[in-house]
Amino acid sequence: MSRLTYIIRASFLGVGLLLSACATVDPEVSTQGVSDPREAENRQMHAFNKDVDRVLFSPVADGYGMIVPKPVRNSVSRFADHLSLPNDVMNNLLQADIGGAMHNTFRFAVNTIVGLGGFFDPATAMGVQRADTDFGETLHKWGAPEGNYVELPLFGPSTTRDTVGLVVDLVTDPVTVALEAPERYLGTGAYVLNKLGNRYDYDATIDSLLYESADSYAQARSIYIQNRRFDLGITSGDAYADPYLEP
Numbered sequence: 108m109s110r111l112t113y114i115i116r117a118s119f120l121g122v123g124l125l126l127s128a129c130a131t132v133d134p135e136v137s138t139q140g141v142s143d144p145r146e147a148e149n150r151q152m153h154a155f156n157k158d159v160d161r162v163l164f165s166p167v168a169d170g171y172g173m174i175v176p177k178p179v180r181n182s183v184s185r186f187a188d189h190l191s192l193p194n195d196v197m198n199n200l201l202q203a204d205i206g207g208a209m210h211n212t213f214r215f216a217v218n219t220i221v222g223l224g225g226f227f228d229p230a231t232a233m234g235v236q237r238a239d240t241d242f243g244e245t246l247h248k249w250g251a252p253e254g255n256y257v258e259l260p261l262f263g264p265s266t267t268r269d270t271v272g273l274v275v276d277l278v279t280d281p282v283t284v285a286l287e288a289p290e291r292y293l294g295t296g297a298y299v300l301n302k303l304g305n306r307y308d309y310d311a312t313i314d315s316l317l318y319e320s321a322d323s324y325a326q327a328r329s330i331y332i333q334n335r336r337f338d339l340g341i342t343s344g345d346a347y348a349d350p351y352l353e354p
Contacts (some may be wrong), residue, residue: 137311140253141332149258153324156263157317164306165314172307180304182226187297188237189218189225193281198240204249207238212318242279243272247339256328 143149172180192215192299199208214237216333217230230236246268247253254267265273277283320326 112333141328142253143328144255145257147249149256150324152172152258152260153327155220156258156261157323159261160317163187164303165310166265167307171303175304180300180307183214183297184304185222185228186225187219187294187301188228189215189222190229190282190294190297191236192291194276194279195238195240198245200244201242201245202240204238205239207240210235219279241269241323243274244339246272256332258324258328264327266332269335293312296311 175183177218192211195211196208196215199205200210214230214235217233217235218225218228221227221229243266251268256269257265259265259270259273262273280294283291285291286293316326316330317323
């Protein structure tokens with residue numbers, strides 16, 4: 108099987124999984140317009156994710172932030188962003204967004220050549236910002252419903268649609284598909300380091316959400332759903348600030 112055929116089959120498998128999963132959505136089981144029929148199980152996963160953060164992720168992020176200088180962490184974050192651009196281009200094309208695909212391709216070319224492989228970001232200085240997208244948004248463009256709210260292990264808040272999108276993005280990532288080991292793991296390593304850097308930089312905000320709010324599960328769910336819908340152009344309702352993004 109060619110790599111292109113593998114990508115296409117994986118994408119349509121994701122659509123099939125989504126449609127079958129969304130058939131189980133119970134519109135009566137919802138909180139603030141969010142379908143969450145498995146709230147008990149989701150809360151257990153949320154508690155597990157908090158334990159992982161408290162015991163492992165937060166301490167490692169503190170060590171990473173204290174040892175690695177800010178300019179180096181910023182370069183790693185830019186590199187992680189750079190390596191995710193081919194996946195954006197693929198989803199731009201699947202969404203029939205030719206302008207977005209050309210925009211992201213140009214950004215990738217500039218930062219690859221002038222930005223020394225993506226460690227620097229001259230494209231942004233030129234006004235070429237990243238047009239961020241993913242397969243979850245592609246499914247939304249195709250008309251797939253949001254589905255139920257899901258708390259994923261380690262990845263955190265999601266929905267049925269975005270969970271399928273995440274799986275497809277991971278499986279069909281052009282960088283992972285095109286490169287051989289060990290180079291194919293560059294993107295994963297950069298992604299993890301970028302998340303550690305974000306955890307360190309926004310430590311106080313994230314701790315406030317996870318450990319100081321009256322109901323961190325409900326707040327995290329509300330923040331995720333409202334921001335995700337806003338990102339997809341569904342502007343009804345209030346939008347909340349994502350604690351993982353720079354204020």
